[in-house]
Amino acid sequence: MQTATQVGETESPPRPAYSLLELHRRYCHILWEQNFHAYCVAGFIRELDEIFNSERLTHLPQDRLDALIGELRSRGNSNGTINRKLAALSKLLKKAFKMGDVQSLPEFPRLKERAGRIRFMEHGEEDQLLDAIRTRSQSYANLAVFLVDSGARLGEAIGLRWNDINAGRATFWLTKSGRSRTVPLTQRAKAAVQAQGGRTAGPFIGVKQYKFRIVWHEAKAEVGLGDDADVVPHVLRHTCASRLVQGGVDLRRVQTWLGHQTLQMTMRYAHLATNDLDVCLPVLERR
Numbered sequence: 609m610q611t612a613t614q615v616g617e618t619e620s621p622p623r624p625a626y627s628l629l630e631l632h633r634r635y636c637h638i639l640w641e642q643n644f645h646a647y648c649v650a651g652f653i654r655e656l657d658e659i660f661n662s663e664r665l666t667h668l669p670q671d672r673l674d675a676l677i678g679e680l681r682s683r684g685n686s687n688g689t690i691n692r693k694l695a696a697l698s699k700l701l702k703k704a705f706k707m708g709d710v711q712s713l714p715e716f717p718r719l720k721e722r723a724g725r726i727r728f729m730e731h732g733e734e735d736q737l738l739d740a741i742r743t744r745s746q747s748y749a750n751l752a753v754f755l756v757d758s759g760a761r762l763g764e765a766i767g768l769r770w771n772d773i774n775a776g777r778a779t780f781w782l783t784k785s786g787r788s789r790t791v792p793l794t795q796r797a798k799a800a801v802q803a804q805g806g807r808t809a810g811p812f813i814g815v816k817q818y819k820f821r822i823v824w825h826e827a828k829a830e831v832g833l834g835d836d837a838d839v840v841p842h843v844l845r846h847t848c849a850s851r852l853v854q855g856g857v858d859l860r861r862v863q864t865w866l867g868h869q870t871l872q873m874t875m876r877y878a879h880l881a882t883n884d885l886d887v888c889l890p891v892l893e894r895r
Contacts, residue, residue, distance in 0.1 A: 625664035626709055628657040628700070635703045641782065643763040643817075652693045653700065668701065670714040677719075687719035694719075726876055727838035728850040729756075733831075737839075740827035748823050750800040751812050752844060757797040759848035759866050762817060762841050769810040773801060780867070789867045853880040 626634070632653045640646040659679055680690045694716050704710040729737070734756060742749035754765055760780060767782035776798060779790040793801070804811035824841055825834075833839045845866070852862050859881070863874040 623708060625666045626704070627662045627664050628653050628660060628697070629662065630664075631700055631704050631709060632657075634709075635700060635707075639699055639703055643767075643782070645763070645784065647817075648692075649696045652696045656693065656697055666710060667712050668710070668714050669712075673714040673716070677717075686721075688721040691719050691721065726846055726850065727836070727843055728847040729839075729843060733833070734847065736831040737827055737833070740830045741823060744823050744827065747804065747812075747815065748820055750803050751815060751820065752824075752841075753800040754797050754812070755841065755844040756847050757794040757800075758791055759845050759852075760791075761845060762820070766812045766815050766817065767810070768812060772810070783867050785867055785869045787867065787869075789864065791865055849874075849877050850880055853877045854882075856881075 632650065636646065636650065640649055656676070659676060677690060677694070680693065685693070698716045701710055701713055705713050738749055738752055741752055751765060754760070755762065758765070758778060760778075761784060764780040764783055768778060768780070772779045772781065773793075777790050777792050778797075778801075779788055781788045783789065801811045807813060821841065828834055828836070828839050849862055849866055852865060853859070857865075859871065859874050859878060862877065863871050866874065868874045
């Protein structure tokens with residue numbers, strides 16, 4: 609009588625198990641372009657691997673994912689931060705599942721996020737900060753001007769090449785959503801780009817994000833904004849969006865300008881469109 613393993617056949621060796629860090633090393637270059645977002649993802653995975661004590665995983669049961677969420681919350685993570693960390697984990701484990709490294713996946717929840725306060729810069733704050741950056745690096749000041757007038761993400765601006773800028777417009781190809789978009793440039797943004805004319809590949813190609821951030825934090829401390837945790841380079845993108853909405857540009861156009869995948873993302877700025885409500889006053893005013 610033959611056994612389950614037929615005569616002459618050999619059992620295939622069991623597949624090796626991997627920790628989250630090991631899975632990240634195997635697949636990070638496939639799943640994420642090497643930019644600041646990938647840098648953040650690497651930090652997320654390192655933290656999650658530490659919570660799991662670098663255990664080699666073949667399964668992640670739902671109760672362990674729930675316990676992970678509880679641990680992150682106990683560490684002071686907001687729901688938004690937890691969602692970003694779970695998104696990175698989900699993307700990594702889905703790839704591992706397809707490759708046979710993980711045998712099952714839990715259901716990843718989307719935690720409800722509170723609408724946070726949007727920090728944007730007043731013109732006076734912007735002028736002071738740009739002047740402080742300019743004393744340290746004219747190129748970094750040009751980049752900051754371009755960011756606030758184009759609404760581009762830092763990585764999008766750095767990735768610009770000269771042939772992406774034509775007829776007073778810039779096309780961003782390396783975007784968070786993976787969809788390209790083109791925006792017209794202000795006179796100030798055009799001047800900032802032209803001032804970078806000596807660069808061979810693109811106006812800001814040589815900029816290292818971490819060095820720009822170092823100069824940014826030095827400059828913001830100099831002008832008295834050192835204790836404001838919301839004044840990070842991304843505040844320039846918020847500032848651009850806020851000025852568009854306050855200037856009466858409709859939210860659909862703002863969505864297209866910023867490259868948001870959904871209108872819900874753009875709705876964070878809707879409260880700034882206060883002029884839209886002025887037409888209601890004559891209805892309510894008493895004679």
